[in-house]
Amino acid sequence: MAKRSTLFIRIVEGKNLPIKDITGSSDPYCIVRIDNEAIIRTATIWKTLSPFWGEEYNVHVPPSFHTVSLYVMDEDNLSRDDVIGKVSISKETLSGKPQGLDGWMNLTEIDPDEEVQGEIHLQISLLVDGNAPRKLRCRVLEARDLAKKDRNGASDPFVRVRYNGKSHESAVVKKSCYPRWNESFEFELDDTPADSLLSVEVWDWDLVSRNDFLGKVLFNINRLQSAQQEEGWFRLGPDKPKHSQYEGTLGSLRLQLRLRDETVLPSSHYQPLTELLCRSVETHLNGNWPDLIMLIDETTTSENRQEVATNLVKLFLGQGLIKEFLDVLFKLELEKNTEPNTLFRSNSLASKSMESFLKVAGMQYLHRLLGPIINRIFEEKKYVELDPNKVELKEAGCTGLHRLQTEADVIQQSSSLLQSYLSELMAAILQSSSYCPLLLCQAFQQLYQRVQARFPDPEYRKVKFIAVTSFLCLRFISPAIMSPKLFHLREKHADARTSRTLLLLAKAVQTIGNLDTLVCCSKEPWMVPLQPAIQQGIAQLKDFITRLVSCHDSEDLGLHARMSLQCGSMEKEGFLFLHKTKDKCILMTSPFKKYYVTLSKDTLSYSRTQHSKKSSFISLPKIRAVEKVEEKCFGSANVMQIISSEESGQQETLYLDCKSVNELNQWLSALRKACSHNTNTMSCYHPGIYKADRWSCCHQKEKTDPGCDKTRHGVTLQEWYDPLDPDLEAQLIYRHLSSVQHAMRDKYYELIKQEEVDGTDTDQDPKKVDGITRLFKILQDLHDAHMAVEQEERLKNKNVFLELQT
Template sequence: MKAWPLLAVSCSLHRSGSSDPYCIIKVDHEVVARTATVWRNLNPFWGEEYTLHLPLDFHHLAFYVLDEDTIGHDDVIGKISLSKEAIAAASPRGIDSWLNLSHVDPDEEVQGEIHLDVKLLTEAQGPRLCCHIIEARYDLAPRDISGTSDPFARIFWGSQSLETVTIKKTRFPHWDEVLELHGEEGPLRVEVWDWDMVGKNDFLGMVEFPPDVLLQCPPRGWFRLLPFANAEEDAGCFLFYFITLPTSSFLPSLDDTVTPLAMLDEVSSGESRQDIATQLVKIFLGRGLAVPLLDYLNLREVSRTTDPNTLFRSNSLASKSMEQFMKLVGTPYLHEVLKPCVNRIFEEKKYIELDPCKIELTRTRRISFKGTLSEEHVRENSLGLLTGYLGEILEAITGSVDKCPPAMRVAFRQLHQRVKERFPGTENEDVKYVAISGFLFLRFFAPAILTPKLFDLRDHHADPQTSRSLLLLAKAVQSIGNLGQQLGRGKEQWMTPLHPFLLQSITRVKDFLDKLVDIDEEALEAQPRLLFPPSAVIKEGYLHVRKAEAGALVPRFAFKKRYFCLSSENLSYSKAPEWQVRTSIPVCRVCAVERVDENAFQQPHMMQVVTRSREGQLDTLYIQCKNVNELNQWLSAIRKASVCNEGMLPSCHPGAFRGNRWTCCLQQDRTVQGCSRTHSAVTLGDWSDPLDPDAEAQMVYRQLLLGREVLRWVCMEKSAVPEPQRAHTAAAAAHLLAVIEDLEKAHKALEQQEKEQAGGGSLHP
């Protein structure tokens, strides 16, 4: 598992002098994420970050940059392809640099697998090669306008070659042919081509076996199709293997001053602390120990701070852990508090501006029937709109004490107590409030208001006008979170008209914080260790649905618009959210969640949910989404909800059964085994992810590897730590070095296990 940030890509010049670029991410040619389009820009900045859960048997991770066209197909600008081998060999730090986009060559866009059974027989008249070409499957590149291919296979052995028959209009050909060649020696090459009546045939991929493999271990099984041998491989990032790291190694006593956890804080770099904090919080959250972890980190931070004005101002492990804890535990709370107001701001699209240098009077015609307003009128109108929105936001926040998760409230209560003990006296009366509001307002509510899409409050980024309104609101919320301490000290004096409202809000905020920390720590004992209760809604929204039926072409109106609701227990849908009559599917019966070929129903963005009834019969529900992002989100959500199900299908049909045959593989048996392998392990990471301590611990392991030399130096008592603590520090470093050694052994054992599983003559895991 790894977060792959999409930062910036330099695009080549479009013929019209501009481009509308966006980026898509593919795992083994399956699109798993798509960024927003940056309109009319040759140097786009997306700033979007995705966490992808990758299966251990994946082959490639690819990033494509495309130019969106309103008419016709989108143009491919370039791509970056990262092989699994290159990713595994990369530096543990991953990649944080510019990479050159490569040209997209159709002969290198190879996708799919082929099923072979090869035998090399020794006879009196010479060697005889029997190559049983059984089938090929899944994502052979569709080269025809129909979205399919007309594939045939061709084998080469020495100077001889033979071909199979051509299977028309399918991406899942089933040849079941045995091709025999006599009296030659040398490597065997199997190629797959798409036959064209006009023009040259299109290359779909190849696999090659050297002579020693044919003699010692004849190929038998599924093999991944590869591009021609001159195709170049790109350098890659970092692959994480799943290794367990015991939490008992890190959770110290609050009286300890030198601990492995403290050492981890010291050896971690500033840019990596957010990732480390996220994984640590998830690990301890899964064990029900997140609040004690935060209390230890906060106590360590508070005890080392001498000036209360600098408390939690740095990006320490304590501040990052609190920030990530709020996101993990408090995202449903954040949605409930802010979503109504944020939606209103997006829908109303009001022009708001207080800075005289940024006011555009031409825009005021939208809000006045009397022509252009003066600058003063614009500021007065903007002030009224801002105070109105702020009043609604403040009312929602200060009235949300009972909605705040108990774990957050207990963590804030402990923080409140630690700060109060460290900075007593009336002169420091506000410090205990600022410590909490600094996290809750400055690092939680304000960033969500500024960029709602990154907090799942909206599906798309705001337009420039709405984005400016959100920025002004976020600044105001930050000032409220600082309890007005910075008002009038900055350069933005044009915010002064808003100061009276902000100062009046401080009393309400303090009262809210007092109520927030008024909770008994025993309230946590009855709380589950999951991120959300089993009955909580994971995802909901309108989709189009249709049950599987045999028959001819399905008209568009056969898909009904329904409101879907997914929890960890059920996937249900009805005509409207408030509708009483609902169709409910237990999540425990889901056995596959996959994409559907566009040509199956002549409609895009389709998915299927395959379930098994109590009688053992497989039923399929076809669902259409609005766009590829929504499709990926629903695929990911249902896959994660059903991650622990037994009896998940290894394969399914990406087409539909119409006209007495499957549209994908053309098989006429409705119950025949699926022609495409399933992808239940490919998901997007978000706040609702199930806790996976093994996966989270791998990030900590990576950080320990990066800090190994520092730990060795400390272990030899050569650090700058004062003499009385040097021995304790060395002992803590030695403890972590022992943990690293144990994990390395487990890591090597897992690598060896993977190699053994990949053996036996089959290149397919």
């Protein structure tokens, strides 16, 4: 049994942001933090007070997380970035909205007394010694992950303990966010104390300015009477919020957030459901009886259709039945549709499933196909415009011979550029038939054949091609061209000029995908200059589809093996700056060197060049921790460390310097997922480095000290190359089926009654009737299993006195 929490975050746009630059505008971007750990940075939208991002993420978070915060920043090239404001949402708020939050949220001012983080290790005890007055002892042991308040990337923390009007202070630990005090403070307990609260406050000591607040913990002494002693790690909380003078004047963000907490049972609980779904797919093609897949299709609403489609696709990918599942959906869709011109254009379960399948199984193909042309457009930054109403005239020529370009000149140059881009793209598409994943070829092949059998008349000879292009071009290639960042083709959004070029190219691809130049030219006459290139592209696309659907299954490579090659490789690669140190190695001043790093299924390898034959590698099972490094260590906030053990037992640490917080968290996520089944993992680590005979984080002198901070395996980003998780996918499908089981039952009886009226099925197949009945029995069994787990959790937590976060 495992707890899985997934947070969906969509950062849509902002409005009414304050002016931060002398130009009368701002350059806003967002930072997303989970419990003060930065995990996402959006692109910067330049020179605007109403930015549009449209970025979405799925983040796997630990069930114990408390808050998600979004900080809006103004990027500055010459000075530190300005903080505009933030939006904070607690886990309780998200849990109370199962359908999620969607709307505008006001930005609030950053209050330093609320910007706290970290935990403190305390031991609180009552001392009773015969007739002597009772005493309250507070032992302050250590703290971890405190906020960094000084410019050196650390703090100078000390503790102030207050009770009943009296206070004690600990020693100051210089330059550390992981201090160790090990000090005790005692207070006499009166029979009738004026205040029953014990306050433990952590402060950052400053020589000149006022001390900075780092957080506090409050204890009710009256509740401690029965326990006598309590020890553990306690989360530091903020001070009382202050009224902001800027409330309502910092603008707002439009956000969509949804938290899903799942209790994933052992695999054996989901096996009956998985087997029933697989059997339903395998037997559906034998008749038209209303089976499970048909009922799911009929009862899934538009609000959750995309999520259900993605979960079903991943489940059947893992079972090696994705072709059969998609074929069932194609068959159901074709039976309902009598108009070929609207085929697969709606957001049906078939359309959403095929779209999800392309993203899960075809993203490497997409990157190889579009990467060169997208990079060329970004690098050239050419001005391209065909619409006369949007043409911007500019000067052209050499110095002293400037002349104003005419509208015709701009359109002619733009047409030539677009035709060049389009020709390069179509040539790449035509050549991609040789490396298109076999699984994609087979899916498009059965779609092509299904449509051809459904519309065999000569007048519909284009429909089978349009069915393929409606997914390949309209739902896959064209959206990726328009928004390359959302498909991980580029790290940043395109600027206004490049964005317009991409939009025009995507329009041309959509026109080619529709296989009809006349419709486009009648709606947008300014696209006429591209008509020759579009006509040539249509011919090339038909040729490509003909090749694509002519693929044949390789006899020596099974479907399941191919699936593991295409979707479970966990590959990630790119240039990073590395430094490696062993137990007795001294860290040099400038240790990082550029390497090409590749994460494969079993190893992490690195070499000086991408195609170098000589490389070093780390076996993934030997990795014990993958964690961030304090900014003060190397002067960079984007350094991570990989701690592994050698066969000799010696510990080795590899430091990787990433160029951005996004790249850092992508590598952290990929490595943590790849090592998720490692058994010899560390529970704690040092976020600093060992230099000058001590750890920079906690100042401990023993190099073998186990660590001053807990390892974090929980926060990871969901990526298209993630390995399949059959139990989680089965749990998500169960949750959906459980929510619609009454609608499924009603729909089932409705279809049975209709067939009796029509006289189309007088002999009901007992196996299929039994399948539907068995589904409801399986859902009830899973419900009972979840109830038993919840009851066990309640009994386990019944006598818990204080909430400890360890």
